[in-house]
Amino acid sequence: MYPNWLAQRVQMTPNRLALTFEGKSWTFKQLFDEVMNTAGTIKTAGLEHGARIAILAPSHPQLIITIHACWQLGCEVVLLNERLSDEELAYQIEDAQPTLVLVKENFQGRIGIYKKITLEDLSKMNSSTINIEEEWPLKRTMSIMYTSGTTGSPKGVRQTVLNHTTNATASAFNMGVQTDDVWLCTMPIFHISGLSILIRSVLYGMEVTLYSKFDVVRVVDDLVNGNVTRMSVVSVMLERILRELEERGENVSSRFLTMLVGGGPVPSHYLERAIARGIPILQTYGMTETASQTATLAPEDAARKLGSSGKPLYLSFIRIDKTNKPFEEGEICIRGGHVTPGYIGKYEQTTSQEKGWLYTGDIGYLDDEGYLFVVDRRSDLIISGGENIYPAEVENAILQHPMIREAGVCGVDDEQWGQVPIAFIVSDAEISLESLREFLQTKLAPYKLPRKLHHIKEMPRNASNKLLRRELREWVTSKSNE
Amino acid sequence: MYPNWLAQRVQMTPNRLALTFEGKSWTFKQLFDEVMNTAGTIKTAGLEHGARIAILAPSHPQLIITIHACWQLGCEVVLLNERLSDEELAYQIEDAQPTLVLVKENFQGRIGIYKKITLEDLSKMNSSTINIEEEWPLKRTMSIMYTSGTTGSPKGVRQTVLNHTTNATASAFNMGVQTDDVWLCTMPIFHISGLSILIRSVLYGMEVTLYSKFDVVRVVDDLVNGNVTRMSVVSVMLERILRELEERGENVSSRFLTMLVGGGPVPSHYLERAIARGIPILQTYGMTETASQTATLAPEDAARKLGSSGKPLYLSFIRIDKTNKPFEEGEICIRGGHVTPGYIGKYEQTTSQEKGWLYTGDIGYLDDEGYLFVVDRRSDLIISGGENIYPAEVENAILQHPMIREAGVCGVDDEQWGQVPIAFIVSDAEISLESLREFLQTKLAPYKLPRKLHHIKEMPRNASNKLLRRELREWVTSKSNE
Structure with missing residues (x-):
């Protein structure tokens, strides 16, 4: 068991500053009061201890309060990335099967048919009383985030009380903690x-x-x-x-x-x-x-x-x-x-x-x-501006194009973003980069769209027919050095 | 499970300073090397994983190295207080039943009949090879320290991996950690x-x-x-x-x-x-x-x-x-x-x-x-110069005196030590403070000996005959204010 994160903190240092955003500040006590109020509205909305709640909202104190509120209610949160395409969002929601999606009003069109409540509507509800849990089981899932693996399909990764607290503790031992941090x-x-x-x-x-x-x-x-x-x-x-x-x-x-x-x-x-x-x-x-x-x-x-x-x-x-x-x-x-x-x-x-x-x-x-x-990086992971792009995921999307028979994606160095994805295809006809990007734009987040497109006769593969993305990358590098 | 404390540390920051004593310093790597060498000698002395080892030695790097060495061998340590009387030491060793007592040479006369090896002799032994455990179970007892409770008999308190690491973590969160601490x-x-x-x-x-x-x-x-x-x-x-x-x-x-x-x-x-x-x-x-x-x-x-x-x-x-x-x-x-x-x-x-x-x-x-x-404080605990003195323990020792029928001990304020113990007795004849202290000196550590002695006709007791030490204290306080 581990102490309820925010409830324990507010017992210890209620008057210390917790959060500052655009000139406004919250002490831990003020944050906790807003969290408990929001938790009460989520309960009023019909959610119970153990429910899975997906959240789609921009970085804002309201998002922080909503996440903590779900945790106070004993719910796990699926954190959705606003930069994803509608199809990607739909895949994640379909996979996670949340009881409810909490969504910022201006994003609600992106949630499709799933059961949702806007944060704006939530704030108008009456707040029910919540029983505060003094401790949480170490194995409780607190957050779920989607990340793609070698398969190219996004997987929902569970992050438990133990996972998060172990990480925060190890980080404290490593880089130190100061009371005025x-x-x-x-x-x-x-x-x-x-x-x-x-x-x-x-x-x-x-x-x-x-x-x-x-x-x-x-x-x-x-x-x-x-x-x-x-x-x-x-x-x-x-x-x-x-x-x-x-x-x-x-x-x-x-x-x-x-x-x-x-x-x-x-x-x-x-x-x-x-x-x-x-x-x-x-x-x-x-x-x-x-x-x-x-x-x-x-x-x-x-x-x-x-x-x-x-x-x-x-x-x-x-x-x-x-x-x-x-x-x-x-x-x-x-x-x-x-x-x-x-x-x-x-x-x-x-x-x-x-x-x-x-x-x-x-x-x-x-x-x-x-x-x-x-x-x-795993599965030739491309990291572009800190966002992970899995080549297999982009390739899978490209392969949905009726004219394209084979696809390979790799990252190339980019002055601004570190890396950007580029695509290689084997196709029945010439396809322009613009038309490919247009085809992909409902399927993939904008940062995943290929910046360049190369037509080739066949993909480099090893004996067991596995795509050799490293060779694609080397080919680009050697060409650019010519 | 938790990482092996010192072994994990030496992996991370081998060259950082671990210890300084009288102008000499050890990095974590140097400390670890000495610890492993000592652990090897303890193994040569016949001790195995899971053994209980008592240690009686002054504060010195050798003591730190010995404690860590026992831990690397997977042994629990009973830490003995050099200030205790021989009888108190004998009680603790008898109660703990260690496989072996490791003792600084000049203290060895205090260990009596128990199986012991001096740290000096240990250092002359060949060092056996130790298998380093990467992790330790959270429930493993690392240290045992004796403390008296309401009964007045010292009890050996187990301190586990979980106990110590929880405490160190909570302390880090509370007072902070700096990399140059x-x-x-x-x-x-x-x-x-x-x-x-x-x-x-x-x-x-x-x-x-x-x-x-x-x-x-x-x-x-x-x-x-x-x-x-x-x-x-x-x-x-x-x-x-x-x-x-x-x-x-x-x-x-x-x-x-x-x-x-x-x-x-x-x-x-x-x-x-x-x-x-x-x-x-x-x-x-x-x-x-x-x-x-x-x-x-x-x-x-x-x-x-x-x-x-x-x-x-x-x-x-x-x-x-x-x-x-x-x-x-x-x-x-x-x-x-x-x-x-x-x-x-x-x-x-x-x-x-x-x-x-x-x-x-x-x-x-x-x-x-x-x-x-x-x-x-618990059982009218007296804290004298940071040492705990349990009245019941002192009273039990006093009551072994053949002429004394009842005894009560309490603490009074002392400019230098915070508190010191004083005794009240009901006895068959007048007994001097000096003779009482002489009687007690083989039984109790010096700091536990009463500083004053009062003869009284009967002890203040409640309806269930429990000694009211608070009344003894009040009586002294009111007298000193007269």
Whole structure:
């Protein structure tokens, strides 16, 4: 059992700041009061302890309050990504089978036929009384997030009380906690990178400054003025912050302690520029299945271990499948209390684990000092602006086109986004990039649409006919170097 | 399961400082190497996984290494207090039935007939190879410490992996963790206040500066020069630190973050003097059965909540037995992962718990904001210089005197020690304080010996004949005010 996150926090430090958004602040007591009121309205709407509730709403205090409200009611939440296409959303809702979808009014057209209530309508309901649970079972699923695997079909990953609390604890041991910490959250809350900030907030009693979206001018103001002490970003955001600081000729405040950079490797020249601006970079490797970070590279090792994702966190174990020799590549396996117990819906009976070890699909090695190097992302994962794009998922969508016989997708480097997806097809006739993108736009989120299209005669495949996406990538690289 | 504390730490930050003692320092890697070597010698001495090992040694790196070595071997340690009398030591060893006692050479005469090896002899043995356990079961007993209860007989309290890690985690959430923290340990390691520092050290990757004993001049040097960031003390030590600072006209470094004051309430004028010297005081309430802190009072509440022990830590619940009304006194009950599963030896089958709640024997109340006030310590506990003295234990020893028919012991205020024990007796003849102390000196540790002796005609007792020690105390207080 574990204490009810927010209820326990409000007992301890009711008057400490919990949240700031656009000039308005909430103490933990004020947050809790709004959460309990909202929980009461969700109960009035007919939901009960144990129900599954999907939420589609932008990053806003209302979303935070709604998530906590579901948890106070003892419900699990499916966090939906507003950037997904209607078909993708429909797939996830169909798979998760939530009792209800809570949706921001302007998004309600995207939910289709499923049972929904808008947050606006909810706020007009009377609030029923909720019995506060003092503790929660460690195995209770708190959140569900969809992520695609090797198959290309999105899977709903369960994140339990144990998963989230283990991660927040290991993070505290690793990067420290200060009683005056303020974490700047510009990551989407439907991502584990965003949600995990909210959980650290209640466990540590830490203030969160929330932005509805990444706004580089305001971010840099906060960093320079010492308004925040920690922040999570992906490389593309880091680069924009660096550029803004460089243009202004300013450094971040000495009060700022940690820039946690996830979602793929950080180019080395970013690191040097960050050091010059006084930004302590903590590179991290994690995923939806590990409730965020599982390894991080400390600032003092950044130069010495260029390209590494660092060491496992204190409550995490990492090994390379089928080897225990340094520098030998293999599939990265992860174990610990932060690892998901599994999936919901269609993939409920499947597992990517063996004896407690999560098989990530990522390829990497450990060096002679135990530092992790990620060589190749799972299923040739493309990370574009911090969003995961699974080639198989894009290929499956492309293959629905009646003229296309084979499809291969890979990522290529991009100055702004880190990587962007490009497509290779074998088709019966010439197809333009524009017509392909148009065909795909109802099926895929905009960031997943291929930026380039190449017609080829046949796909590179290995002996067992498996598509060799690495060869596609090499082909593009060699061509661009010509 | 939980990661093997030291083995996991050395994987993460092998080169970070773990320990400093009299000018010599150990990194976690160096500490681990010495620990593994010592573990190997203990194995050579015939001890196996699961064995119970008692240790009697002064605060010194050798003791820390020996404790960790026992843990690496999968053994539980009984930590013996060097200040106890030979009879008290014999009782504890007899009760714990360790396979072996590891003893510092100059203490070996105190161990009597039990199977023992000196640390000096151990260091000459060859070291066997140890299989490192990657993880430990949460229920494994790591340490055993003796503490007396209402009965007056010392009980061996089990402290498990779960107990210690829950406590260290809750402490991190409460007071924070910094990657450059250094904790000054002048508390005995056989006390939970000292041992818990060692556990925080390996979990957080934090350096410990160890003193063999409290030395106010060196302590103040370290505080003023910014060599340390945290420290645990009892009131009597705090007072001496304050006096030294005042005499020097100095303040502690701004790098110093937390003075954790346990072992009884802190007089209010100490608090004011501490503020004047820049010392952030965190008053705490805890006990052997809760693996150290269970409630703490934050600096910002110290003035507003004078005399309070603060709020429960994040992973701890506190309630007052038989009431949920603010300000109503009753027995303090504690629940959480930090609460011992129970005792060993003679008291193995007994419990002071009900439905997960530990009945502390302490009397207190929660105010309308949930702050804990301890009104009366369990079984009229006397806290003298941070050491617990149980009146019943002293009374039992006194009653062995052939001329004494009844005995009552209580604590009175003492400028230096906080409290000291005094005795009341009903006897057949006049007995001098000196002869009583001489009679007791083989039976009790010196700090437990009564400082005063009063002959009375009968003991104050209630209707059910229970000794009313509170009345003894009141009688002394009223007399001294005359």
